Amino acid sequence: VLMRDGAPAELQRLPGHRIARAGVARTFQNIRLFPGMTALENLLVAQHNTLMAATGFGIGGLLGLPRYRRAEKAAIEKATHWLEATGLIARADDPAGALPYGQQRRLEIARAMCTDPVLLCLDEPAAGLNPRESEDLSGLLRRIRDGGCSLLLIEHDMGVVMGISDRVVVLDHGRKIADGTPAAVRADARVIAAYLGEGEEE
Numbered sequence: 001v002l003m004r005d006g007a008p009a010e011l012q013r014l015p016g017h018r019i020a021r022a023g024v025a026r027t028f029q030n031i032r033l034f035p036g037m038t039a040l041e042n043l044l045v046a047q048h049n050t051l052m053a054a055t056g057f058g059i060g061g062l063l064g065l066p067r068y069r070r071a072e073k074a075a076i077e078k079a080t081h082w083l084e085a086t087g088l089i090a091r092a093d094d095p096a097g098a099l100p101y102g103q104q105r106r107l108e109i110a111r112a113m114c115t116d117p118v119l120l121c122l123d124e125p126a127a128g129l130n131p132r133e134s135e136d137l138s139g140l141l142r143r144i145r146d147g148g149c150s151l152l153l154i155e156h157d158m159g160v161v162m163g164i165s166d167r168v169v170v171l172d173h174g175r176k177i178a179d180g181t182p183a184a185v186r187a188d189a190r191v192i193a194a195y196l197g198e199g200e201e202e
Contacts, residue, residue: 025117027108029124035097039088039107042096043079046114051075082110086140102133106140119150126157138163162186170194 034042044051051071083089086106091099096107105125112120125141126134134157141164145151155161161168161182168185170178172194178185185191 023116023118024121025112025115025119026121027105027112027123027125029127031101031104031108033096033104033108033111035095037096038093039083039096039099040076040079040092042107042111043082043114044075046111047075047078078114079110082113085113085143086110087136102129102136105129105133105137109140109144113144113149117149119152120144121152123154124156125153126155126160129157134160 177190
């Protein structure tokens with residue numbers, strides 16, 4: 001059950017288009033940025049629904065109303081904040097598709113955070129990253145977590161998992177074999193056996 005604005009929402013009962021309204025954002029294992037748009041534009045697109053609602057679904061923008069200018073300024077400020085938080089402010093005007101892979105990963109997280117989620121779901125965010133990039137990613141995710149956003153992470157990089165998680169669930173061929181704190185999971189005999197390949201003959 002997810003709490004947003006004091007109201008519970010059972011995610012499994014919500015249709016897909018209402019998940020974002022419930023405060024859930026996600027990133028994908030395969031990066032899904034708009035490569036021809038700049039980094040800044042990618043973050044503004046994430047705020048499209050908020051901008052449209054704040055400006056009378058575009059009418060305020062066409063008429064140049066102050067309400068539109070205020071909403072646009074707020075959207076740019078939020079995008080700038082997340083570009084700075086992810087170390088991408090110097091690449092704000094560069095096409096997203098021209099960014100190195102690790103920076104594209106961080107940009108996708110920044111885009112998700114522009115929706116003000118209470119729960120951020122990440123599908124293997126460290127996939128394809130080198131050790132330095134994984135370490136930078138861990139620091140970013142810790143800052144997001146410490147800022148009050150919950151994280152749900154599917155990941156094979158154990159350094160990232162153990163470094164940011166309060167609770168870890170381990171699956172072996174789709175079957176849950178452990179569930180607990182990082183320290184408890186790390187010492188679990190079933191986890192050690194499954195991931196070291198022991199007991200395969202049995």
